[in-house]
Amino acid sequence: MSATPGYHDTKDDLLKRLRRVEGQVRGLHRMVEEDAYCIDVLTQISAATKALQAVATGLLEQHLHHCVAAAIESGGPDAHSTITEAAEAVRRLVRS
Amino acid sequence: MSATPGYHDTKDDLLKRLRRVEGQVRGLHRMVEEDAYCIDVLTQISAATKALQAVATGLLEQHLHHCVAAAIESGGPDAHSTITEAAEAVRRLVRS
Amino acid sequence: MSATPGYHDTKDDLLKRLRRVEGQVRGLHRMVEEDAYCIDVLTQISAATKALQAVATGLLEQHLHHCVAAAIESGGPDAHSTITEAAEAVRRLVRS
Amino acid sequence: MSATPGYHDTKDDLLKRLRRVEGQVRGLHRMVEEDAYCIDVLTQISAATKALQAVATGLLEQHLHHCVAAAIESGGPDAHSTITEAAEAVRRLVRS
Numbered sequence: 001m002s003a004t005p006g007y008h009d010t011k012d013d014l015l016k017r018l019r020r021v022e023g024q025v026r027g028l029h030r031m032v033e034e035d036a037y038c039i040d041v042l043t044q045i046s047a048a049t050k051a052l053q054a055v056a057t058g059l060l061e062q063h064l065h066h067c068v069a070a071a072i073e074s075g076g077p078d079a080h081s082t083i084t085e086a087a088e089a090v091r092r093l094v095r096s
Numbered sequence: 097m098s099a100t101p102g103y104h105d106t107k108d109d110l111l112k113r114l115r116r117v118e119g120q121v122r123g124l125h126r127m128v129e130e131d132a133y134c135i136d137v138l139t140q141i142s143a144a145t146k147a148l149q150a151v152a153t154g155l156l157e158q159h160l161h162h163c164v165a166a167a168i169e170s171g172g173p174d175a176h177s178t179i180t181e182a183a184e185a186v187r188r189l190v191r192s
Numbered sequence: 193m194s195a196t197p198g199y200h201d202t203k204d205d206l207l208k209r210l211r212r213v214e215g216q217v218r219g220l221h222r223m224v225e226e227d228a229y230c231i232d233v234l235t236q237i238s239a240a241t242k243a244l245q246a247v248a249t250g251l252l253e254q255h256l257h258h259c260v261a262a263a264i265e266s267g268g269p270d271a272h273s274t275i276t277e278a279a280e281a282v283r284r285l286v287r288s
Numbered sequence: 289m290s291a292t293p294g295y296h297d298t299k300d301d302l303l304k305r306l307r308r309v310e311g312q313v314r315g316l317h318r319m320v321e322e323d324a325y326c327i328d329v330l331t332q333i334s335a336a337t338k339a340l341q342a343v344a345t346g347l348l349e350q351h352l353h354h355c356v357a358a359a360i361e362s363g364g365p366d367a368h369s370t371i372t373e374a375a376e377a378v379r380r381l382v383r384s
Contacts (some may be wrong), residue, residue: 006134014128022121025148029114037154038102038159039185045152046188048256049145052121052192053382061375063134066350069367072360075165079357087349089135092142094341094381149286157279160260165271170263175261183253190245190285191383198326214313217340221306222323230294230351238343238380241337244313245384248333255326270323281327284334288341 006066007059017055024048056093060086102162103155113151120144152189156182196260199251209247216240248285252278295347295352305343312336344381348374 024068025048031041064087071082103110121144127137159182167178193214200204217240223233257280289312295302313336319329351374 005131005137007128008131008135011128011131013192015125018125018128019122021316022118022125023158025114025118025121029111029118032103032107032110032114035101035104035107038155038163041101041103042152042155042159042185045155045186046149046185046192049148049152049192051188052141052145052148055377056145057375057382059134059138059141061372063138064352064356064371064375065368067134067366068117068356069360069371072357078352083352084349085135087345087352089138089142090348090378090381091345092139093378094345096142096145130278131236153279153283153286156282157276160256160279161272164256164260165264165275168261176257179256179261180253183249183256186252186282186285189282190249197323197329199320199329200323201318203323207317210313210317210320214310217306217310217313221303221310222365224295224299224302224306227293227296227299230322230347230355231373233293234344234347234377235380237340237347238377238384241340241344241381241384244333244337244340248330248337251326251330251333251380255330259326268356277327278366281330281334284331285337288334 001089004066008066010058010062014034014055014059017058021048021051021055024051053093060089060093063089100162102159102164104162106154106158110151110155113147113154117144117147117151120147149189156185156189159185196256198260200258200287202250204253206247206251209250213240213243213247216243217284243281245285252281252285292354294351294356296354298346298350302343302347305339305346309336309339309343314329317370348377348381351377 005011024044028041028044028048031044068082068086073077101107120140124137124140124144127140164178164182168175197203216236220233220236220240223236260274260278264271293299312332316332316336317328319367356370356374360367
């Protein structure tokens with residue numbers, strides 16, 4: 001779509017956050033292996049889910065600031081479809 | 097808390113699901129490294145979040161069937177606090 | 193199912209909370225009629241959604257304390273299906 | 289903020305949807321008054337929550353198509369703050 005994604009300027013931070021979530025999920029695996037109490041596992045799953053959602057809303061913000069703004073600035077039919085596409089992504093986030 | 101967690105009988109399946117989510121998050125890291133389109137990254141985050149939530153609700157079901165049921169069967173004040181604790185876990189899941 | 197629902201002891205509070213949510217939704221209608229700013233409408237929708245979710249998790253807690261506990265105490269196959277049913281309700285809440 | 293809100297063209301539909309949600313919440317009140325089974329009340333709460341979320345994401349889409357697009361087209365510092373504000377609204381929706 002675009003050679004430069006909307007998260008270009010915050011890519012390092014985004015990669016760091018995803019590594020952290022990966023670590024959280026690996027930690028969940030370890031907890032289950034060691035027979036941790038169900039509620040403690042559930043608490044950690046909620047934390048990992050929240051972290052993923054925060055990555056998603058941050059990424060969406062960058063997408064609006066860069067990709068959607070650029071599409072609107074250049075005008076044309078792309079602007080409309082880019083906005084509809086972003087709205088669909090929000091629907092998936094809200095439902096997930 | 098308990099030597100045998102509520103997910104004892106489905107532990108292998110639970111571990112497999114968590115490995116899969118870990119793979120999804122690692123895949124997200126790779127997508128960002130390769131400058132994937134924002135919306136494609138967002139779609140994958142929604143999928144990983146949904147997978148984590150499914151793990152959580154499955155785990156909660158096992159917890160109700162085993163730990164909560166056992167606490168109620170043995171009676172006493174533990175039954176009440178175990179149920180309150182499970183309800184708190186549901187609150188965290190719904191909010192995350 | 194049961195003549196006395198799980199929320200029997202907190203019914204007045206539950207009715208009051210639902211009235212309040214009804215008022216919030218009526219307030220939303222008024223805001224839209226008066227052409228309120230989109231973001232202000234969205235903020236109120238988030239508040240109403242949160243209020244509904246809080247009603248739901250409170251109600252689920254009462255259901256666990258009373259209906260599910262009673263089903264487990266009387267034992268038999270009903271206990272299992274009552275727990276499965278509660279877990280399904282949690283799944284719907286988490287997804288909504 | 290703006291005399292013409294982003295939902296101007298779909299205002300009638302929006303008002304109709306909000307009326308329907310109001311009816312759903314009133315229906316919930318009636319169910320509780322008549323001592324309906326907890327799980328049936330929970331199912332209806334999930335339906336009302338889903339309906340509210342659908343109103344919110346539809347409204348957000350209109351806001352992006354009209355208000356945010358207009359702010360970007362006119363340029364200036366308003367464009368940036370309008371996008372940040374929309375992203376904040378998405379965060380509240382995802383968390384609610």
